[in-house]
Amino acid sequence: MSEQELGITESKEHSPGEWYAEVVQKAEIADYAPMGGFIVTRPRGWALWEAMQDHLDGWFKETGVTNAYFPMFIPESYLEREKDIVEGFDPEVAWVTHGGHNELEERLAVRPTSESIIAPFMSQWTRSHRDLPLRLNQWCSVVRWEATETKPFFRTKEFCWQEGHTAHESEEEAWEETTTRLDQYQRLYEDVLAIPVLRGRKPEHDKFPGADTTTTVEALMPDGKSVQGATSHYLGTSFAEAFDITYVDESEEEQVAHTTSWGLSWRALGALIMTHSDDQGLVLPPTIAPTQVVIVPIWDEDTREEVLEYTEGIRDDLDEAGVRVDLDDRDERNPGFKFNEHELNGVPLRIEVGSYEVEDEEVTLVDRPDGERHEADRDDLVDAVETALDRISDKLYETAEENLEENVREAYEPSEILGTIGRYGGYVKTPWCGDEACETVIKDEIAAEIVMVPFDEDEDAIGDECAICEDDAEETAYFARSY
Amino acid sequence: MSEQELGITESKEHSPGEWYAEVVQKAEIADYAPMGGFIVTRPRGWALWEAMQDHLDGWFKETGVTNAYFPMFIPESYLEREKDIVEGFDPEVAWVTHGGHNELEERLAVRPTSESIIAPFMSQWTRSHRDLPLRLNQWCSVVRWEATETKPFFRTKEFCWQEGHTAHESEEEAWEETTTRLDQYQRLYEDVLAIPVLRGRKPEHDKFPGADTTTTVEALMPDGKSVQGATSHYLGTSFAEAFDITYVDESEEEQVAHTTSWGLSWRALGALIMTHSDDQGLVLPPTIAPTQVVIVPIWDEDTREEVLEYTEGIRDDLDEAGVRVDLDDRDERNPGFKFNEHELNGVPLRIEVGSYEVEDEEVTLVDRPDGERHEADRDDLVDAVETALDRISDKLYETAEENLEENVREAYEPSEILGTIGRYGGYVKTPWCGDEACETVIKDEIAAEIVMVPFDEDEDAIGDECAICEDDAEETAYFARSY
Numbered sequence: 001m002s003e004q005e006l007g008i009t010e011s012k013e014h015s016p017g018e019w020y021a022e023v024v025q026k027a028e029i030a031d032y033a034p035m036g037g038f039i040v041t042r043p044r045g046w047a048l049w050e051a052m053q054d055h056l057d058g059w060f061k062e063t064g065v066t067n068a069y070f071p072m073f074i075p076e077s078y079l080e081r082e083k084d085i086v087e088g089f090d091p092e093v094a095w096v097t098h099g100g101h102n103e104l105e106e107r108l109a110v111r112p113t114s115e116s117i118i119a120p121f122m123s124q125w126t127r128s129h130r131d132l133p134l135r136l137n138q139w140c141s142v143v144r145w146e147a148t149e150t151k152p153f154f155r156t157k158e159f160c161w162q163e164g165h166t167a168h169e170s171e172e173e174a175w176e177e178t179t180t181r182l183d184q185y186q187r188l189y190e191d192v193l194a195i196p197v198l199r200g201r202k203p204e205h206d207k208f209p210g211a212d213t214t215t216t217v218e219a220l221m222p223d224g225k226s227v228q229g230a231t232s233h234y235l236g237t238s239f240a241e242a243f244d245i246t247y248v249d250e251s252e253e254e255q256v257a258h259t260t261s262w263g264l265s266w267r268a269l270g271a272l273i274m275t276h277s278d279d280q281g282l283v284l285p286p287t288i289a290p291t292q293v294v295i296v297p298i299w300d301e302d303t304r305e306e307v308l309e310y311t312e313g314i315r316d317d318l319d320e321a322g323v324r325v326d327l328d329d330r331d332e333r334n335p336g337f338k339f340n341e342h343e344l345n346g347v348p349l350r351i352e353v354g355s356y357e358v359e360d361e362e363v364t365l366v367d368r369p370d371g372e373r374h375e376a377d378r379d380d381l382v383d384a385v386e387t388a389l390d391r392i393s394d395k396l397y398e399t400a401e402e403n404l405e406e407n408v409r410e411a412y413e414p415s416e417i418l419g420t421i422g423r424y425g426g427y428v429k430t431p432w433c434g435d436e437a438c439e440t441v442i443k444d445e446i447a448a449e450i451v452m453v454p455f456d457e458d459e460d461a462i463g464d465e466c467a468i469c470e471d472d473a474e475e476t477a478y479f480a481r482s483y
Numbered sequence: 484m485s486e487q488e489l490g491i492t493e494s495k496e497h498s499p500g501e502w503y504a505e506v507v508q509k510a511e512i513a514d515y516a517p518m519g520g521f522i523v524t525r526p527r528g529w530a531l532w533e534a535m536q537d538h539l540d541g542w543f544k545e546t547g548v549t550n551a552y553f554p555m556f557i558p559e560s561y562l563e564r565e566k567d568i569v570e571g572f573d574p575e576v577a578w579v580t581h582g583g584h585n586e587l588e589e590r591l592a593v594r595p596t597s598e599s600i601i602a603p604f605m606s607q608w609t610r611s612h613r614d615l616p617l618r619l620n621q622w623c624s625v626v627r628w629e630a631t632e633t634k635p636f637f638r639t640k641e642f643c644w645q646e647g648h649t650a651h652e653s654e655e656e657a658w659e660e661t662t663t664r665l666d667q668y669q670r671l672y673e674d675v676l677a678i679p680v681l682r683g684r685k686p687e688h689d690k691f692p693g694a695d696t697t698t699t700v701e702a703l704m705p706d707g708k709s710v711q712g713a714t715s716h717y718l719g720t721s722f723a724e725a726f727d728i729t730y731v732d733e734s735e736e737e738q739v740a741h742t743t744s745w746g747l748s749w750r751a752l753g754a755l756i757m758t759h760s761d762d763q764g765l766v767l768p769p770t771i772a773p774t775q776v777v778i779v780p781i782w783d784e785d786t787r788e789e790v791l792e793y794t795e796g797i798r799d800d801l802d803e804a805g806v807r808v809d810l811d812d813r814d815e816r817n818p819g820f821k822f823n824e825h826e827l828n829g830v831p832l833r834i835e836v837g838s839y840e841v842e843d844e845e846v847t848l849v850d851r852p853d854g855e856r857h858e859a860d861r862d863d864l865v866d867a868v869e870t871a872l873d874r875i876s877d878k879l880y881e882t883a884e885e886n887l888e889e890n891v892r893e894a895y896e897p898s899e900i901l902g903t904i905g906r907y908g909g910y911v912k913t914p915w916c917g918d919e920a921c922e923t924v925i926k927d928e929i930a931a932e933i934v935m936v937p938f939d940e941d942e943d944a945i946g947d948e949c950a951i952c953e954d955d956a957e958e959t960a961y962f963a964r965s966y
Contacts, residue, residue, distance in 0.1 A: 031604065033554045034561065035591065040604055043549030043619070050550065066526030067533065071516045071641055072555075072593075072624060073577075078517065091583045094556075096593065098578040099628035099640075108518065110555075110579065110593070121514065121523055130815075136526070141555060145582035157582075158554055332613075 006340045008281050016223040020274055021152070027282040027345055029273065030152045037150050037157035041266075044345065047290045049160065049269055053139060055192050056162065056264065059184045065135045065164060072140070073108035074117045082116045082210070082242060092144040094157075110143040115261065118165045119243035126167055126257060129249050133173065137164040153270030154227075154483050161265035167245050167257040171236075174258035178234040181262040182215045185230035188264070193272045194285040194396040195219050196404050197229055198427070200452035203477070205436040208261070212236035218452050218478075219271050220404045224425015226451045226480040227271045232262035267483075276369070276396050282346030283369055285396050286389040293318060293325040293385060294347045298335045298354035310358045314351065314381060321382045323389075343368060348392045349385065369395050408478075412467050414441060417479055421448045427480045431463035431473030438468035442479060452478040489823045491764050499706040503757055504635070510765040510828055512756065513635045520633050520640035524749075527828065530773045532643065532752055536622060538675050539645070539747065542667045548618045548647060555623070556591035557600045565599045565693070565725060575627040577640075593626040598744065601648045602726035609650055609740060612732050616656060620647040636753030637710075637966050644748035650728050650740040654719075657741035661717040664745040665698045668713035671747070676755045677768040677879040678702050679887050680712055681910070683935035686960065688919040691744070695719035701935050701961070702754050703887045707908015709934045709963040710754045715745035750966075759852070759879050765829030766852055768879050769872040776801060776808040776868060777830045781818045781837035793841045797834065797864060804865045806872075826851060831875045832868065852878050891961075895950050897924060900962055904931045910963045914946035914956030921951035925962060933960040 008026060010019035024030050029045035032038075041049065057067070073096060096108040111117065118136065126134055141160045148155050164181060168174040182199065189195045197217040207214040208231065217229040240246070240257040249255050276283040286292045295314055299307040311327055318325040326347075328338050335352075342350060352364040361378040365388050376384035407426025411417040420428045432438060432450070439450050454460040457475045466473050491509060493502035507513050512528035515521075524532065540550070556579060579591040594600065601619065609617055624643045631638050647664060651657040665682065672678045680700040690697040691714065700712040723729070723740040732738050759766040769775045778797055782790040794810055801808040809830075811821050818835075825833060835847040844861040848871050859867030890909025894900040903911050915921060915933070922933050937943040940958045949956050 031607075033600075034603075035554065035556060035558055038554040038556065040554065041552040043551050046550050046552050049552075067529050068526050069524040069529050069532075069624075069643065071518065071521040071523065072626070073518065073521065073641070075518055093583060094579045094591075095581040096577045097580045100574045100576060108577075117516075120517075124514075141552075143555075158556070160552065 006337075006344055008279050008344070010279075012222065012277070012279055016274075017151075019279070023273060023277050023281055024152045029282070032150060032152075035157075037146075037148075037155075039150065039152045039156050041160075044290070045269065048272065048284075048288060049266055051288050051290070052188060052192065052268060053162070056184060056188055057139070059187070060137055060164070063180055063184075064133065065137045067138060068136050069138055069140070070111075070114050070117050070121070072111055074111055074114070076107045076109060078116045078120070079109050082119075082239075092146055094143045094145050111140075112142055112144045113263075114138070114140075114142075114163055115165065115239065119239055119245065122165065122167055122259075123244045123246075126245055126247050129169055129247050129255075132247060132257065133166060133168045133177070135164070135166040135177070137162055151270070153266050153273075159265050159267070161263050164260070164262045166260045167240065168259070169247070169249070169255070169257070171258050174260050175234055177260045178213070178215060178232045178262070181232040181260070182217065182230075185217050185232065185262075185264055188268065189217060189219060189229055189271075190397070192285070192287045193268065193275075194287070194393055194400060195229075195271060195275050196397065196401045198404075198452060198454075198478070200454045200478070202231070203436070203439070203450045203453055204434070205439075206450070208233045208235075210235060210238050212238070215455075216452060218480075219275070220407055220426060220480075221271065221274050221483070222403060223274075224407065224481065226427065226482040227267065228451065228482065229268060229271060230262070230264035233260060235259045235261060270483075275400055277346070278369075280340075281344030283396070284346040284348060285393050286348045287393060289324070289346060289348050291324055291326045291345075291347050292389060293323055293349045293351060294338075294342045295325065295327045295351040295353060296335055296338045296342070297327075297329060298352060303355040303358075306358055307353055307355060311353050314353070314363065314378075317381055318385060321386075323382075323385060349388050351385075367392050367395070369399075410462055412463060412465075414468050417442055417448075417467060418446050421446055421479060421481065425481060427451075427478045429462060430467040430477055430479060431461070431465055432475055432477035433466035433469055433471040434474040435466075435469065435471075438466060439477070441468050446481075448479050448481045450477040451480045451482050454478075489820075489827055491762050491827070493762075495705065495760070495762055499757075500634075502762070506756060506760050506764055507635045512765070515633060515635075520629075520631075520638075522633065522635045522639050524643075527773070528752065531755065531767075531771060532749055534771050534773070535671060535675065535751060536645075539667060539671055540622070542670070543620055543647070546663055546667075547616065548620045550621060551619050552621055552623070553594075553597050553600050553604070555594055557594055557597070559590045559592060561599045561603070562592050565602075565722075575629055577626045577628050594623075595625055595627045596746075597621070597623075597625075597646055598648065598722065602722055602728065602742075605648065605650055605742075606727045606729075609728055609730050612652055612730050612738075615730060615740065616649060616651045616660070618647070618649040618660070620645055634753070634966075636749050636756070642748050642750070644746050647743070647745045649743045650723065651742070652730070652732070652738070652740070654741050657743050658717055660743045661696070661698060661715045661745070664715040664743070665700065665713075668700050668715065668745075668747055671751065672700060672702060672712055672754075673880070675768070675770045676751065676758075677770070677876055677883060678712075678754060678758050679880065679884045681887075681935060681937075681961070683937045683961070685714070686919070686922070686933045686936055687917070688922070689933070691716045691718075693718060693721050695721070698938075699935055701963075702758070703890055703909060703963075704754065704757050704966070705886060706757075707890065707964065709910065709965040710750065711934065711965065712751060712754060713745070713747035716743060718742045718744060753966075758883055760829070761852075763823075764827030766879070767829040767831060768876050769831045770876060772807070772829060772831050774807055774809045774828075774830050775872060776806055776832045776834060777821075777825045778808065778810045778834040778836065779818055779821045779825070780810075780812060781835060786838040786841075789841050790836055790838060794834075794836050797836070797846065797861075800864055801868060804869075806865075806868060832871050834868075850875050850878070852882075893945055895946060897951050900925055900931075900950060901928050904929055904962060904964065908964060910934075910961045912945055913950040913960050913962060914944070914948055915958055915960035916949035916952055916954040917957040918949075918952065918954075921949055922960070924951050929964075931962050931964045934963045934965050935961040937961075
């Protein structure tokens with residue numbers, strides 16, 4: 001890449017959509033595929049998704065989840081079977097109609113989600129209470145034929161995700177499962193991606209079709225829109241009844257299982273990029289960055305050897321301490337070019353070493369998010385780097401947290417809701433009667449909807465009267481524009 | 484599962500096909516999906532595939548490979564583009580023709596392999612010699628609409644695999660890449676799966692379409708058929724020319740890259756099951772077994788407490804030593820049932836503990852493959868278990884190696900080739916002129932073909948005259964029936 005191609009030309013503040021697309025492409029996270037709605041995830045992007053998978057998959061396994069793999073195709077008759085309980089994904093399904101030169105007897109859907117192929121097997125595998133809890137998960141890609149503009153990781157016809165499907169003996173256990181997974185999603189966002197989230201449930205009219213309750217973590221993007229970060233559904237017994245997921249309990253009685261499902265997609269990767277990155281390119285928290293530290297030697301012909309030797313020592317010490325470190329000793333690039341390139345690629349911490357540093361037995365540390373500089377003694381190197389990585393994580397989390405805290409506002413009238421969202425974006429908390437019609441009043445005026453209702457209605461209550469219809473308020477709604 | 488359902492009823496020796504299907508289902512490795520040709524990989528099976536992925540993916544990354552993800556669909560016009568160099572997968576492609584209620588303008592193939600979608604991006608990303616080597620890999624599933632009977636992991640319309648695609652500056656480097664990956668496949672089979680393999684190349688007429696050379700590792704199954712374990716292709720410059728994968732070298736000259744591709748599918752999982760398992764069920768080498776050791780306490784009411792405490796101590800010691808160990812302390816099952824169940828599931832080593840063992844401060848170790856029993860002092864437990872696990876790995880490898888060594892035979896006449904394969908199966912080595920017509924002579928009589936030609940023709944040469952046509956022999960052909 002030439003020097004001028006490195007620069008991000010769009011502004012995050014003024015044209016966030018174009019800026020996001022530019023960062024994704026120039027930092028080599030993803031490219032557009034020839035078919036609209038599809039992307040190619042490049043190694044830098046896939047490494048981030050793999051890191052997220054590693055964290056989440058580890059937590060899943062620690063808490064009893066087993067991975068499996070179900071076919072990517074679902075016969076049309078199987079999809080039909082769930083129509084009693086759900087509206088179905090028909091309008092969004094990609095259909096396989098031919099195998100080789102022959103037309104298939106029955107069309108096959110490319111999975112839009114896998115309930116309808118997994119549930120029949122859960123039924124088959126669940127006979128006794130000893131078979132429960134049954135916790136299945138798969139990492140795969142799914143396809144939904146939505147006719148929208150492509151936005152890498154946020155809107156793509158094919159997307160990667162994990163989908164968990166579990167069955168339990170009791171409502172209590174299934175609820176515990178639902179919240180365990182929501183906790184793990186929150187942990188991924190907050191501890192790994194440095195993105196604070198709000199927890200709650202979707203309003204009744206916006207639940208996953210067939211679910212008893214849909215819980216969600218919501219993240220606020222810097223442009224004021226909310227991202228549904230992941231959802232975890234308590235499905236009650238409706239899926240188990242439809243798919244005959246029953247078991248014989250300890251008293252030899254047949255019982256219907258309580259089921260859950262829960263998923264997180266690569267949208268989390270989109271949220272990561274959008275939250276922290278800036279007009280110099282990608283910004284990544286050290287927890288997830290494939291390279292946490294890059295060492296850039298600054299040398300001339302005379303000092304090359306001593307600087308190189310010094311930086312190799314630094315690299316080895318950090319490597320030994322478990323820091324993911326690279327030494328950029330390319331001769332054909334100058335330090336300025338290297339600085340720009342590593343900033344674009346989001347390496348959290350840069351170590352600069354010139355002959356002065358070698359002489360003084362020091363190093364210079366530069367934080368990616370804000371360019372803050374620190375000197376450190378060579379002897380304290382590992383400590384200084386670990387402190388710096390923590391500081392960088394904290395900075396990123398705190399900035400995102402401030403953005404979230406400043407952008408939850410209250411409103412008590414339709415005009416106030418509309419005005420606040422129109423002016424500031426973010427979340428508008430408002431007392432709500434629970435009726436979808438009141439959401440529609442707002443939705444018809446502005447592209448905002450109720451993205452979340454807090455779990456604890458009483459604690460979070462801010463008024464007695466629905467801000468829209470003035471009937472009794474039953475809960476507190478969070479309105480926002482969303483991705 | 485009830486006691487009688489646990490047993491394998493088919494015989495590996497007399498009905499290997501039925502036996503294999505029964506082991507796969509009863510050990511809960513996989514189930515048949517409702518659509519012919521598709522399977523559901525259950526948690527026990529997926530855990531094995533994940534373990535293989537972990538090994539191989541680690542080696543790939545240590546040797547410069549980066550993972551990426553390309554779309555699962557390929558536009559028909561893209562598939563057409565490679566027709567100049569390859570025969571194409573047309574007759575085996577599943578076609579998506581509709582998205583929701585609308586017919587697509589251009590049909591999309593569900594990827595049968597991804598050269599035609601990956602190569603155009605390799606072209607785009609390769610500009611300078613600094614961009615090389617470019618090493619991409621993806622773990623995904625692919626679909627080939629072959630009209631054959633379903634055999635889990637061996638013959639399925641959808642199968643999981645990894646496909647690596649690389650570009651290099653020189654033939655030498657590309658060749659090194661090709662053999663590096665073949666070495667890693669061999670290492671997976673031999674060191675992880677305890678299956679010895681033969682290395683070589685496919686005959687000219689059976690190369691990957693468009694390839695310069697296809698290299699292969701072949702494993703001999705106990706029923707005398709060969710499994711193509713994995714292939715690694717040196718593609719020469721043909722794909723690079725067709726897809727314009729060129730770069731500017733150090734002298735500013737445009738050059739065509741040399742490319743490779745290489746893949747291993749979940750067929751390796753099928754080979755693992757088929758090689759070691761027996762009429763009691765699954766047998767797994769300790770390297771890959773999710774549970775390496777199961778402790779089965781043998782108690783009555785009076786001794787339950789002391790035996791339990793003793794076995795918990797054993798469990799904790801082994802766990803701390805890094806052994807993957809389970810304590811089967813279920814009260815509702817008797818020891819005999821537990822023995823059968825863990826044998827069915829292929830746990831390599833069983834530790835039996837009754838009150839005599841507690842009294843004598845001993846344990847009894849039982850090897851899964853052959854039921855060999857050893858006493859060990861409680862104090863030497865960890866050492867004894869590690870020795871046992873090594874012994875079990877060696878036993879499995881040695882048995883497979885013996886089978887391989889005993890089943891490579893020489894033949895110098897068509898009737899001898901046919902007779903030997905018909906009678907014994909296995910490999911028949913024979914001098915060969917290199918002409919496909921001579922293979923056809925054999926193929927027309929018996930379902931056997933040339934599965935491999937050794938790399939070193941001279942060293943491996945066994946005669947001067949082609950066994951079939953009596954022209955000059957150019958190489959040594961290994962005939963076998965194959966999966």
